[in-house]
Every structure is written in structure tokens, then in C-alpha cells.
Amino acid sequence: MIKVQGLTKRYARKVAVDNISFEVEKGQIVGFLGPNGAGKTTTMRVLTCFLPPTSGTASVAGFDVLEQPIEVKRRIGYLPETPPLYPEMEVHEYLEFVGRIKGVASQDLPRRLNEVSEKCAIADVRKMLIGKLSKGYRQRVGLAQAIIHNPDVLVLDEPTAGLDPHQIIETRDLIKGLAGEHTIILSTHILPEVEQTCERVIIIAKGKLVAMDTVANLTSRLRGAETVAVEVMPREGQVDPALVQKKLEQVAGVSRVLPREHRDGKLLFTVESLEGRHIRPGLARAVVEAGWNLNELHAVGLSLEEIFLQLTAAPEEIKAEHAAAEAVAAEPLGETK
């Protein structure tokens, strides 16, 4: 549905988007994740024909954004970061206006207005001035505006920014409800949002694509090697930390053991496993068999936050990861789920 190839957008002094390629299949929700200023909005603006790309191509539903912008615009619903609302208009009046300029036929307009107001739960404010609406309602009117012409593709730029937690949940549910009929790209810098709403994630930082995968794959790929925290205490007296370390290293599947702090006779270690090995049962057995107390044993999971930081902070170190991401990118997105 969406195809972006080698997209680059250069402003006078800086490169906002640097050689990004990705594809999105029909009916998917894709999260566009990155720190502020990473190039999310710029990419979205290229897709919506607001900005022309410096080089590379982007197409929506088979139409190129440079060559057939009108056809692309007909098929895209766009909610910019600040919803484009006219405060002096009433809600239904505004939606009618947007419907008209988006090319909804006059005889379909009343029906579309009703459907959209119901879907976005704004039927009760139809007669209100937009300027008097709360932030949450404005956001919903913004969404209603984006789907009024029943577009194939929805582009939502930070749809939950500035909302309170309750409204965020409502908006997310609304977006999830829209999936299926529409292909959705939403940008955010909030990670849990991606975990909760999206099927696939595209992570960009400093204008470059750093990773692209399903949420589950991305987490497990980076979590492939298990990290376990172990706290050991001898039954009585002291025990040589080096001895404990040696014992732990002997457990099958362990790649390395890092001593942490030792206090009050408690010895703390961080143990890393080899790729795809479960080492916790083995560790427990080893400690108990050696006659020590096992105070604590837990997996130190890499949260999506940490993955994100890892990926966005030092792109050089994860070149290998990047290559893997590109390999994934080469496959059609729908099948890798």
C-alpha cells in the first residue's frame, strides 16, 4: 500500500531524512518510532505530498507522490501533530467543509458525517464551536477529519501527544478500531504506545532507519541472549567470590559472568547466556548443590525502552542489527508477523 524507496529529504543545512526505504502492506498498523527531530514528521509530510522528497521515491496505493499528487491525496487521510482545525467553525460545519475539499460526493456527505461522528464519538459536540472544545475532543475531531473521505491510508502524526492518560487510551482504542479498513502509519516517541497499538515498528533516528520489524520480533531479537541477576549467600561464614563465579561459569549455556557488588556477605552476579539458552534452572541447581543459599534469581529483561535507547543512541554499534533489519525489510511485511 505504501512503498518508500531511498527517500532523502535535505533542508538548507541539514539532512532530515537520509535514504529510508520501507513498505507497508494493506491493513497494517505501523508505528513510526523515533526521538524528537528524528525525521518522522518529515517522512509523513512527504507521504502526504506536503513536502517533495529531495531524492528517492514514495508511492501510496501505486501512485507516486511527485507525479500524481492529487491521486495520492485522495487516498490519504492525514492528522498532523496539531490537528488542523478552524476554531470559528462548528464541528459538523468543519467536517462538511473537509468532506467537500476531500472530494466526498454531496449525496454521500450526510451519511459520512454521521458515520464518522459516531466512530470518533463526537456526535454530542456536533453543534459546538471547535474553539470551545477540550483537547481530547479536538484530537477526535482531527481524526474524524482524517477519515471523512474513507481513505485507504491514514497518516497520524503523534495522535496522542498532549492528551491525558484517559484520552490516550480512548484514542488508541479508536485507532485500533480503524485498523483493517485502513492502512495506518502513526508516529510517536512513546514506546508503550507502539507495543500496544502497532503490529510493526519502524525505528528511525537522526534521519536514518535503524530497525524495522514486528514488535514481538524486535524485542525477542534483542533479548535473544538472556541476562540473569543472581544473588548468592553462603550458609555461614565467608565464601570466595571467585569460587562462586567459577561455579556459575561452569553451568551449561553461560557465556559470561560479571561480578556486581558484594555486601553483607551477599554476592551479586550478572550472568549472560548464550543465544537462545535457558540457564536459570541450571544456575539454581549449581548454587544449591554447592551448598549456598540462592537469595535471588531473576531475568533482567531488556525493555523496549532499552532496546530503543540502544538502537537510537549508537547507530554504529548496531550495524549488524541494521543489516538484519534490512534483510527483514526485503521480505514482504505481511508474512513476517
Place this chain on the structure above:
Amino acid sequence: MNTLTIARKELNSYFRSPIAYGVMAFFALIAGYFFYVAVVFFVRRGVESSMMGQSMPMDMNDFVIRPLFSNVSVIGLFLIPMITMRLFAEEKRSGTIELLVTSPLRDLEIILGKWLAALILYAAMLGISALSLAVLFAYGQPDWKPILVGYLGLLLLGGALLAIGTFISTCTKNQIVAGVAGFAICLLLWVLDWASSFGTTVTDKVISYLSVLQHFDSFSKGVLDSKDVLFYLSVIFVGLFLTARSLESLRWRA
């Protein structure tokens, strides 16, 4: 069709904000005052001529309508920046320009729609002065054809200045800046009109030709001169063309 949708939305905004009412009220006040002065002058002249026992040429068109048209043209010069300043500046500031530009509309439809709305507001404003003229028809028999030509001239002059104002409004996010810049340019055009009346060199002639008000003289006399019509049409074209280029450059720079 899209053009009309945009124009309707623009007119809606005009009449929901104080702008339309402010502009029209101000116009009614000033134009009404000038009309009053012209009529009083005309009446006094009439009384004087009858007292002196000799009949002087007394033509309503010459003594009331023609000065009224010249005055209205100058008032328009000062009110037009207020009409055009928000057209694009406001959309740029609030981000709604993104909605317009990402809708399946051609730039020309957006620009024409906005310009048309401004022209309709301007025409409505001129309508107030028509009320004054209606009074003349109630008490005398002015010739109506020069009046039509005069109004056509005012519309052309207004259209030209509105096109320039629309262009200025695309250059900034700030309504006030757009308003002040538009005002400065209108003022300059007014001053050009004075300056051009003194000299006879080629430069003066060029400046005189560029003076927007100069071309209105024939209309206020009731003369429909194709040269002047063409001048205004070209200014409208250039103004809207610049607007289109400016709107386009907005995307390339963004």
C-alpha cells in the same frame, strides 16, 4: 466547485470574526462622511447659483458621484490590507494550511477561492456606498451608466490590490506583519500617484503608469477604457501568479 467551497469557508470566517464588521463599519463611516460633504457642497452651489440668478452647469454625476468614487478608491486602498492579511498568514500560523495543501485540491483552486472571498467582502463593502447613491436617485436623476462603470472600476481596482495583498499574506505567518506590509505597499502606490503628477520625464511616466490609482480616473469619470481594464487585469494576474509561486515555494522550503 472546490474554489467555491473554499470561498464559502473564507466568507464564513470573515463574518464570524470582527474583521468584516470592522472594515464595513469603518468604510460606512468614512464614505458616508465624504458623501455628506459632497452633497452639501452640491446643494450650496445650487442655492448660490439660483441666488445669483444665472444657471451654472449642475450635474450630480460630476459634483457628487465622481468625487465619491475617487474617495472610495482611496479608502479601499487602506482597508484592503485588513481584508487580505489573514488569508494565508492565519492558515500558516495555525497549521491548517497543511489540511488544504494535503487535500486533493489544486493550488489555483485554493488561491482563487480565497481571493474570491476577499473580493466578495470588498463588493459587500462597496454595497454600502450604493445606499448613498440610492438617496441621489430618490431626489434627482443622475445618469446610471457612469455609476456602473465606476463600480466596475472599483471592483477591478479592488481585485488588483486584493491580489497583491493575498500574495503578501503567503509570505508570513504573522497577520500583523502581512497587514502592515500590505498597508505599506498600498501607501506607496498612493504616494506614487502624487509623485507622478509632477514630472514629465520618462521615469515619471513609467511611475505614473504603475500607479494603481491613476488608472481609476477614467472609471470615475464614467469612461470605460480598455487600456485601464487591461492594466487591472494584469495586476490581478501577476498578484495571483506570485501567490501561486509563493505557496509552492512554501513546500520546497518548509
